[in-house]
Amino acid sequence: MATGFGFTLNATDGAARSGVISTPRGDIRTPAFMPVGTAGTVKAMMPESVRATGADILLGNTYHLMLRPTAERIAGLGGLHRFMNWDRPILTDSGGFQVMSLSSLRKLTEEGVRFSSHIDGSKHMLTPERSMEIQKLLGSDIVMCFDECPALPADDATVAKSMRMSMRWAQRSRDAFGDRPGHALFGIMQGGVNRDLREESAKALEDIGFDGYAVGGLAVGEGQEAMFSVLDYAPGFLPQDKPRYLMGVGKPDDIVGAVERGIDMMDCVLPSRSGRTGQAWTPMGAINLKNARHKDDPRPLDAACTCPACRSYSRAYLHHVVKADEIIGSMLLTWHNLHYYQQLMQGLRDAIGAGALSAFVAEFHARRGAGDIDPL
Amino acid sequence: MATGFGFTLNATDGAARSGVISTPRGDIRTPAFMPVGTAGTVKAMMPESVRATGADILLGNTYHLMLRPTAERIAGLGGLHRFMNWDRPILTDSGGFQVMSLSSLRKLTEEGVRFSSHIDGSKHMLTPERSMEIQKLLGSDIVMCFDECPALPADDATVAKSMRMSMRWAQRSRDAFGDRPGHALFGIMQGGVNRDLREESAKALEDIGFDGYAVGGLAVGEGQEAMFSVLDYAPGFLPQDKPRYLMGVGKPDDIVGAVERGIDMMDCVLPSRSGRTGQAWTPMGAINLKNARHKDDPRPLDAACTCPACRSYSRAYLHHVVKADEIIGSMLLTWHNLHYYQQLMQGLRDAIGAGALSAFVAEFHARRGAGDIDPL
16 A cells, blocks of 8 residues: 555445545545546536535546646646645546547557547547556546456457456556555456456456556446446455445446445546536435426425525526526536535445444435436 | 615715615615626526625616516515525616617517517517516515617617607606615616706606616717716716616726716626636736636736635636636636626725725726736
């Protein structure tokens, strides 16, 4: 484990765990949900508001930041924390996933990925070494290995070939990262929905040795059932004493199911992206504020919620500002959604600490069935 | 003067005045700048942030609100203050100006204006009586007479004919408003750039009797020089003991010049609209954050400013989020601009109170000439 970086397990309940990741920039309570601040901002939120929802850590996207404003520019300005006014921990992804989903003219080789920017068509190359360099320039607290994964479904041979290259890239990432006290490097398990490949990948990563381990290559089209079936075994292949991070997940019920299966960290654009399209997540389910049924409704989104959107505004107001494309609609609904996600994480942490996770999960599912859900 | 509504002049300096408008919802320090909350929100701002900039009062637009979500709906939800979470005074315009600039298929008669909504083409009619009814439904603290004005330049006969109809509408507005304790009705002087017509209009309004008087029909294309030449005499036609409101003004130097000439209240979309297009107003002049010269600049917009954008972010960051169309760019720059405007108003109030307005104005103009201005 890197100097100045630690993980303490405080409680377990079945496969679920609660604990604390300690970093020089502050503690991260786990299970943790990381809001996504793609291009140096959690969209429509001031960073102090993100913190007020209870977030201990943000995620930044290497792909977006390397293209604009560039990692070198951010380094020259004192690093990503100072640039975006967030002094707590930041995890950066490696850029691998976004390159494959957003860039054009991609050429994937053993060396890395050559591509054209989706912003201006400029040509770039990402390799394990360059990804480590960029994440260092950004000043990331938790650095992710550069990896690659196929969209699912994919045949086993494709998944195996890709996974084995990602494991070679994991070694190159480890070598390039070196020893950076206070900064952690996480490996990323691949292997799709194939148990043997997942186990092979986990062993390869553990042989290299990382400060934490991600379960990658899920939430890429396989569906919740397939994802949970992988999570029924994959976390068990990873070291007990290191944090486990499920990348790009998810909806509230995905998060609950992942935590039940031993995941410690997650990230997703869903709560912020939904907030910009008029969708609110609540314990009762998703509420679509565009729906005309809200236009005269004086009730808050969720009377039990303490976020600014629920404390001070009616559903009628939220409906109005969403329909009128007013920026405050994005601001209020993003705040609400991030608040709800962090409340859910706190509930999960408390339940695990109390050994009462199954009751918490039963209540979570019961409330979602109790109504007030809009067709989306 | 309406019961529960008052105006106290505290100091004068030349033609300039400082004072307090008292209302049941709180005091308004004058000279006052009113941020515009067109459709139930000051765009890109939380209302508590608007208040934090120092705003004592907001302006709401009757035209926008009557079309969406409708005045009847807002009344059913407890009025505009509760709807938009702003418990301090609100001034609403009459809808007359926006109807003429935004709607389509307009037909102007002695009765009022028939028009089609710019949102959905639906047909509506605004008359003095309907405007009073809508502003009452909204719960406006300061209600404006329904009026009409031609774009300038216009010939005297056109301006005179329009002005006289507006004076008949002012009487109808007064009759329809009735007696509403705690709510004020302001008349609107018209007459273009013609001194005799301005005087005739002022007398007509004073004969009817209002709680305050607006100078209307300026900032409609005549230019600052022509506007100031009207303001050199027009405020003097109005009662000394009532607030004087210059509608739709303006840039910082417009505001300073208007205050020098005896104006007590102003409103303008400029600081908020500019904030959404990457433009910042500072004591040194306007700064265009889109300009590439900012991309590596670690300095704040204005080192002396205490707003969140200046306290916690570099020009390089603001450049980045403006170029990347991130919502936080609009949030930070709108906040900065409204903060700067309110600081300017506080400076004007303090200077008038100290009998030092001319020194303040000289310093204002000197700093604007001192550099750091982007070509816009």
